[in-house]
Amino acid sequence: MSSFVQALGWTLLHFLWQGLLIGCATALAWAALRNARPEARYAVGCGALLACLAWPAAGLYLRLAGGDATGAMFSSPLLPAALLAPVDLPNLDLALRAVVGVWALCAAMLALRMALGMLWIERSSRNTAAMHAPWQARLSGLAQDAGVTRPVRLRVLGGIASPFTAGIWRPMVLVPAALISGMPPHLLDALLAHELAHIRRHDYLLNLLQNAIEALLFFHPAVWWISRGVRLEREHIADDFAARQLGEPRRLALALSELERLQFSTHHLAQAANGGDLMSRIKRLLRPAPQTLNWKAAVPLLALAGACLGIYGQAVAADSAPVLERNAIIDFGVCSKPHYPSASLQAKETGTVILSYDVDATGKVQGSSVIKSSGHPALDEAARSGMAKCTFKPALAAGKPVSASVRLQYVWSLD
Structure with missing residues (x-):
C-alpha cells in the first residue's frame, strides 16, 4: 500500500x-x-x-x-x-485501506453538503425578488449604529426557518417571510441586531472553518461536542452585543421567546438567531446568575x-523501556521439537501458529500466549507448551541481558 x-x-x-x-x-x-x-x-x-x-x-x-x-x-x-x-500487527494493510476509504467517502459527502449550502446562499443573494426596501433601510440604520461599515444586504425568503447571516466580503442577512408579517417590528429589530453582531465579528468565516473541521474529523464525538459548545458561546457573545446595542436585554429575550413560540427549526447553513439552547439563552438574558x-x-x-x-x-x-540491541533468540541446539499430538496426526491436521514468549534476563520463559491460532487448539497448545521448555539467548540492551517479549512462528506439517 x-x-x-x-x-x-x-x-x-x-x-x-x-x-x-x-x-x-x-x-x-x-x-x-x-x-x-x-x-x-x-x-x-x-x-x-x-x-x-x-x-x-x-x-x-x-x-x-x-x-x-x-x-x-x-x-x-x-x-x-x-x-x-x-x-x-499482522495483516493491517487492508484494514487501513478500509479506514481511509470510509473516511474519505464520508468527508467528501459532508464537503459536498457544505458546497451545496454555499451555492444556495449565492443564488439567494442574486434573487432580486427577495428584496424588501423598508426593512433594508431599517437594517442599514441598525448596521450603522452597530459599527458595521460594510453594506449589509437583506433578503426575505419563504423557504427558510429563521434569520441567519451569510457572506464574507458582502454580508447578507436572510429573514423568513413569516417573521416580517408575524413578529412585531421592535422584536424583529432585536433579532437583526443579533445577526449584525455575527457580521461585525466575521462569524460566518469562522463558522465555515468550523464546518470544515467537522467534515474532516466527523468520526470523533469530542469534535462535535466541542463544536456545539463553540456555537453556543458564539450565540452568547452575539446576544450580549445585541443587548448592549438595544439597551434592554429583555427585548432580545422576548424576541427569542417569540421565535421559539413560532416553533422554527434550527438552520445549519450559518449561525442563526436561534442557534444554541433558546431557553438557556433567554434565562441568561433575563436572570444572569453564577x-x-x-x-x-x-x-x-x-x-x-x-x-x-x-x-x-x-x-x-x-x-x-530499554532500547534492544538484540531481541531474545531461541537456542535450537538445546530445544527439542514439539510433539505432534496423536489425534491431530491421525486427523492429518496442519497449520501455522504464532506465539509470544516473555523471556527473562537468564533466558528462561516466564509466560507465553497464542497470538494467532493454527485453527486447531491441540496443535496450538502443543507448540506453546513444547517451545516454552526451550532455552533462549536473552535480549540485550546496552550490552546487558534484559527481559523482553519475542514472537515465534511454528509450522505443523505432515512432510
Whole structure:
C-alpha cells in the first residue's frame, strides 16, 4: 500500500485518543471558566478545535517525513513516541485501506453538503425578488449604529426557518417571510441586531472553518461536542452585543421567546438567531446568575481524565523501556521439537501458529500466549507448551541481558 494511505490511516486511528485528550482538557477548562465571560470560553473552544486539526496534521506530516522526524517531535515527556508509532500487527494493510476509504467517502459527502449550502446562499443573494426596501433601510440604520461599515444586504425568503447571516466580503442577512408579517417590528429589530453582531465579528468565516473541521474529523464525538459548545458561546457573545446595542436585554429575550413560540427549526447553513439552547439563552438574558459545578456531570469527565492518564502512563512506560540491541533468540541446539499430538496426526491436521514468549534476563520463559491460532487448539497448545521448555539467548540492551517479549512462528506439517 502507498505510504500516504498508511500514514493517513494511522493518523486517523491515533486521533481517537488525541481527540479524547483534547476533549478532556477542554471540559476541564470550561468547568474552570463556567462563570467567565463568553469570549473566554469561546476562545478556549476555538483553540481546542484548532488543536483537533493541528495535532493530526502534524502527525501526518511527520509520518510522511520519516521516523527520525517523528521521534524528534514525539519523544518528549509530553508526547511519548509510543503514542505515535504504528503498532506492529499482522495483516493491517487492508484494514487501513478500509479506514481511509470510509473516511474519505464520508468527508467528501459532508464537503459536498457544505458546497451545496454555499451555492444556495449565492443564488439567494442574486434573487432580486427577495428584496424588501423598508426593512433594508431599517437594517442599514441598525448596521450603522452597530459599527458595521460594510453594506449589509437583506433578503426575505419563504423557504427558510429563521434569520441567519451569510457572506464574507458582502454580508447578507436572510429573514423568513413569516417573521416580517408575524413578529412585531421592535422584536424583529432585536433579532437583526443579533445577526449584525455575527457580521461585525466575521462569524460566518469562522463558522465555515468550523464546518470544515467537522467534515474532516466527523468520526470523533469530542469534535462535535466541542463544536456545539463553540456555537453556543458564539450565540452568547452575539446576544450580549445585541443587548448592549438595544439597551434592554429583555427585548432580545422576548424576541427569542417569540421565535421559539413560532416553533422554527434550527438552520445549519450559518449561525442563526436561534442557534444554541433558546431557553438557556433567554434565562441568561433575563436572570444572569453564577453557574455551579454539576458534580454528577463531572463524573464522566473524571472517568475520561482517568482513561487519558492511563493511556499516557502506558505510553510513558513504553518509551522508558530499554532500547534492544538484540531481541531474545531461541537456542535450537538445546530445544527439542514439539510433539505432534496423536489425534491431530491421525486427523492429518496442519497449520501455522504464532506465539509470544516473555523471556527473562537468564533466558528462561516466564509466560507465553497464542497470538494467532493454527485453527486447531491441540496443535496450538502443543507448540506453546513444547517451545516454552526451550532455552533462549536473552535480549540485550546496552550490552546487558534484559527481559523482553519475542514472537515465534511454528509450522505443523505432515512432510
